[in-house]
Amino acid sequence: MSGTPPVRVVTLYDDVMNVYADRGNVIAVSQRAKEYGLALDVSPVSLGDRLPADADLVLIGGGQDREQRRIASELAGRGEQLRAWAEHDVAMLTVCGGFQLFGRWYRDHMGEEIPGIGLFDVTTVAPGAGWPRCIGDVVAKSHVTGLGEVVGFENHAGRTYLGPHAAPFATIEYGWGNNGGDGTEGAVYRQAIGTYLHGSLLPKNPTLLDHLLEAALRHRTGTDIGLERRPAPYAERAHASAAEVARHRAPRFDGIAR
Amino acid sequence: MRQRTALLAGRGAGEAARRLGRGGGTALPGLVAGTLAPGLVEALAGQLGHGAVTVTGTNGKTTTAHLLSTVARAAGLEPLANASGSNLERGLVTAYVDAAGWSGRVPRARQRLGVLEVDEAALPPLWPRIRPRAGVFLNLFRDQLDRYGEVDSVAEGWRRMVARGGPATLVLNVDDPSIAQLAEESPGAVVGFGVEDPAVAIEGSEHASDARFCRCGARLTYDGIYMGHVGRWRCEACGRVRPAPGVAARHVELGRDETCFDLSVGGEAVPMRLPLAGLYSVYNALAAAAAAHALGIPVAAIASALGAAGPAFGRQERFDVDGREVRVLLAKNPAGLNQIVRTLGASPTPPVVLAMLNDGIQDGQDVSWIYDADLERLAGRVGPVVCSGRRAPDLALRLALAGIEPAAVDADCERALDLALAHTERGARLEVVPTYTAMLEVREALARRAGGRPYWEREQR
Incomplete structure (x- = not known):
């Protein structure tokens, strides 16, 4: 791939939205790009920083409630640009709290509404006391062509509901998913993916990792050159082991609201 | 009277648990007595x-x-x-x-x-x-x-x-x-x-x-x-x-x-x-x-x-196994693991490492946290690393991403310990870095191989 211009990766608030090890996604992207001989240009963008003029891949992870609140208003000011990027098929992976803030709004357990950027047509409600957090291993089947099974670990209080214009990222086999009720997991809009899966997600889902890299490369070069898929033996074994653990101890989704 | 009964029941339960050899009975008496006599x-x-x-x-x-x-x-x-x-x-x-x-x-x-x-x-x-x-x-x-x-x-x-x-x-x-x-x-x-x-x-x-x-x-x-x-x-x-x-x-x-x-x-x-x-x-x-x-x-x-203080249970404890010095460094979270990374990185010669990742309730069922630790700092500073524990494949992947190719991956504690010891020369040091439940398991194996005794017999006072 020499001669290809560097793929521009923007990591959003990775020093604030960083509690659930979503940094592993950045590490996986960097290492995989190296294996494919792709040059990367990674720009961390946090509170007070400017967004670069363009990007090919955007990553944002999950944070605690307080941290999510801290970035919400600034993120709102960047909504227009991020939505425009999504319209132009910039690849995005938004996880947990990041996914919630890329939705329309998040209503906390006190009923206060935090506006999101509305990139995904989803809304999230944090139920009050007495409702369990959605915590545990996940196995889901992705609706994105060619992705197949995804595995990860979810840990969220908020219940996310898809609006009429939203498509789910995956269907839950084991675990809670968006809300524990409708069997959906995450959301997809063009090349942007929202999900609740940590784990970290990209290291042990090499097919998804390659899919995002390809989408980013497509955005960068304007041509669908595609990657000659390389094996990922460590990732595949970790994927298999995580899936086995989930099937063994996570609740099988049975279509009944929990 | 009620407190007396509770004490009797609690102590009885602890005694029974220890006699049956089911762990140390370190929580059962409290559960029994606490329930009977608030x-x-x-x-x-x-x-x-x-x-x-x-x-x-x-x-x-x-x-x-x-x-x-x-x-x-x-x-x-x-x-x-x-x-x-x-x-x-x-x-x-x-x-x-x-x-x-x-x-x-x-x-x-x-x-x-x-x-x-x-x-x-x-x-x-x-x-x-x-x-x-x-x-x-x-x-x-x-x-x-x-x-x-x-x-x-x-x-x-x-x-x-x-x-x-x-x-x-x-x-x-x-x-x-x-x-x-x-x-x-x-x-x-x-x-x-x-x-x-x-x-x-x-x-x-x-x-x-x-x-x-x-x-x-x-x-x-x-x-x-x-x-x-x-x-x-x-x-x-x-x-x-x-x-x-x-x-x-x-x-x-x-x-x-x-x-x-x-x-x-x-x-x-x-x-x-x-x-x-x-x-x-x-x-x-x-x-x-x-x-x-x-x-x-x-x-x-x-x-x-x-x-003059010695180490606490499973925390920097050292065992002599066949002329090799084995040290156990419990790692439970990113901050703790970072400290161990720093300690291992300061070794005079790159040590052989047995890293063990379990995902029980006491370890944390979510193994994501290994990505939050700066394992990249270990690259080039350790000798052969053997991965073990229930989530050995996750650990091997994390290490590979950090630029440390594992020498072996085996979920089984005893076999992994054998492999790690085989990489350790006589007189050299093996550093074992386990999560909590993996520590209990590997420590027992080490104590047995070193001729030690189970922890509740040593720690009760």
Whole structure:
């Protein structure tokens, strides 16, 4: 791939939205790009920083409630640009709290509404006391062509509901998913993916990792050159082991609201 | 009468569990007795002549409590401790129930001092029942988010507890802003401890940093980071600043197996050699020293007792297996693992490593946390690394991404131990880095191979 211009990766608030090890996604992207001989240009963008003029891949992870609140208003000011990027098929992976803030709004357990950027047509409600957090291993089947099974670990209080214009990222086999009720997991809009899966997600889902890299490369070069898929033996074994653990101890989704 | 029955039942259950060889029976008596007689702990706690000290925080509870017990014993007190990391309510009730005779009286109660390590989340509901005279707060890092929830909620629970009275004297790590700022809620006495040596600050910062923001909402500024978010912090927005510690370590020298520093307590300084490695051990020793100081133990006595202390269970314990020295370094969360990374990175020769990742309730079912530790810092600084534990494949992947190709991957503890020992030359060192339940398993295997005995036979007192 020499001669290809560097793929521009923007990591959003990775020093604030960083509690659930979503940094592993950045590490996986960097290492995989190296294996494919792709040059990367990674720009961390946090509170007070400017967004670069363009990007090919955007990553944002999950944070605690307080941290999510801290970035919400600034993120709102960047909504227009991020939505425009999504319209132009910039690849995005938004996880947990990041996914919630890329939705329309998040209503906390006190009923206060935090506006999101509305990139995904989803809304999230944090139920009050007495409702369990959605915590545990996940196995889901992705609706994105060619992705197949995804595995990860979810840990969220908020219940996310898809609006009429939203498509789910995956269907839950084991675990809670968006809300524990409708069997959906995450959301997809063009090349942007929202999900609740940590784990970290990209290291042990090499097919998804390659899919995002390809989408980013497509955005960068304007041509669908595609990657000659390389094996990922460590990732595949970790994927298999995580899936086995989930099937063994996570609740099988049975279509009944929990 | 009811308390007596509860004591009998509790002790009976513990005895039975130990005889059946089912673990140490370290929580069962508490569960039984606590259910039968609420109010029992309050009654037993009231008997101790020297009251109790609680030790809490994400990392270092067991070692700090162990060091404080050692110092207290050397000073002529008789510590009553909850052993083996059994630090939820049941474990504490068990410690008291086991100490009380069949009569319900704690023998030699006048000399006794409770030294209790308490889970971060368990402390707020427990303190009114124990009424500790001093509460040690070590640090607050992200840890097992699937079990504890978020770091913020733990800190909030502590603040409310301290505002309502809490432990009479607060022993606080001034280098951790979320701990140091507890002093603002406290009407009582505060003893601060911290490191005063910019030379041991790390270069750059660690990823797993959990209190980057001040209570006022602004981002904190650091004039040196010792670990995670622990260091010389200040807030340029509101003027809050790390308070000067009354108990401090100066001129710190970090060795492979020991640490030298000047222990200064209220202006008095004593050079000491701590037989434990790593800056995190210095913090644990400082916490124990600060608590002992709050109890009135003289600094010279503190330093000499700390200098002669052995390791706590599974924390830097060493075993001789076929002429190879095996050290166990428990790793439970990113901050703790970063400390181990730093310790291993300072080895004179790259050590052979057996890394073990389990995903039980006590380990954290979510293994994501290994991505928050800066394992990249180990690349090129370790010899062969063998991966084991229930989630060995996740660990192998993490290491490979960090640029460390595993020498072998085997989920089975005994086989992995064989492989790691085969990579270790006679006279050389094998470093075993396990999560909690993996530590229990590998430690038992090591003790057996080294001719040791199970822990509850060694630790019960």
